[in-house]
Amino acid sequence: MVDFEWYRSFISIFKQSSVSEAARTRMMTQPAMSQHLASLEAEVGELLFTRAPRKMIPTERGKALYTQVVPLIEALEETTQNLKSNAATSLPAIRIGAAKEFFREKLAPHIGSYQMRIFAYMGVASKLLDLLVEEKVDIIVMSQKISTPGIEYIPYMQEEFALVTPPDYSEPTFDELDVLEAWLCCQPWISYDFDLPIIRRFWREHFQKRPQTHPTHVVPDLHSVLTAIEQGAGISLLPTFMLDDHLSRNKVKVIYPSYTVHNDLYLAYQTKNRNLAHLKSLIEMLKKAV
Structure with a gap:
């Protein structure tokens, strides 16, 4: 040839x-x-x-x-x-990685105002970090600060996870923490992972132990969890940024609102790129959209 x-x-x-x-x-x-x-x-x-x-x-x-x-x-x-x-002479292009739910709810509604072409990559934290190290993305939204040579993290925002149930769910009153824990352990839990990542965090923060429960249902992602809750399949912990529309339409409800758990999010990028104009511009726009 x-x-x-x-x-x-x-x-x-x-x-x-x-x-x-x-x-x-x-x-x-x-x-x-x-x-x-x-x-x-x-x-x-x-x-x-x-x-x-x-x-x-x-x-x-x-x-x-x-x-x-x-x-x-x-x-x-x-x-x-x-x-x-x-x-x-066209708009600059930038490649951004994030969890699918976060991109859909927090970033996708704003990409038209960013004045740049956005190419999105979805995945879990470890996969996104690999893409960043391999220079296949320019910036990622991470829920962990994994020490990696050449990667810089800056604080971005804090996401809140709340207990979410079907709208007709009974919400008993408990005076003692261990009774609340026992009741929660008896509920049908829905998770996106067998390891119960957010549920474990909730249990450690409020009960100082690992959860003494197992998921009744394991589904692919947080949007599937939310849909399953709407259909009465059980309860779970979900980020509050996903809930506004569903709460307003009485599709789900939040129980025990004082029992939440928070997750710090970071923006991560290659240290050598920290002064690139389009990257700095996007970071400013992302922070304003929080």
Whole structure:
């Protein structure tokens, strides 16, 4: 298969009448330029130049090939330059990673006001951090500060998780904490993970122990948890930023509002990029949207 670069080298040799001058023009080594020409001649099946002292003389086949390909190559290069020019004058692009629920509820409603093109990547914290380290994203929203060389974290916001139940759920009154815990342990819990990550945090904060319960249902994500609660499948802990519309339509309710748990969120990016204008601009806009 012919390599596009072989044609560019061929045209350069034709114009310069010299392999060395063509190599200098294309900022290549002379052996690499000679290899391009040899590969093209092998593909064509004929010599394209006669080698003379200090000069390359095109053969009739070389002249014919030049006439055929030069307008095509020049048109392609012009198109490439136009694309670069258009890209330079368009909105800057930035790649952002976040948990799916957070992006949907907190970021997606505002992307039209960011004055930049947003490319979103979803995943758990460890996956997002891998993408950042590999420079596949520019900035991520993280619920953990995982010490990683070259990665910088700044505080972003605090999310609150509340106990959410179906709207007709009974909310008994308890005078003692251990009785409340016992009642919660008897409820059908819905989680997005068998390890009960947020539920564990809630139990440690309020009861100073690991939860003595197991999930009745495990579903893929927090939006699935919310849908299951609306249908009466059980209770769970959900971030309050997901709940406004559902609470206003009486689809769910929050019980024991004084028993919540908070999660600190951070913005993370490559330390070497901290002064990039578009990154700094996005960080300011993200903070204003909180």
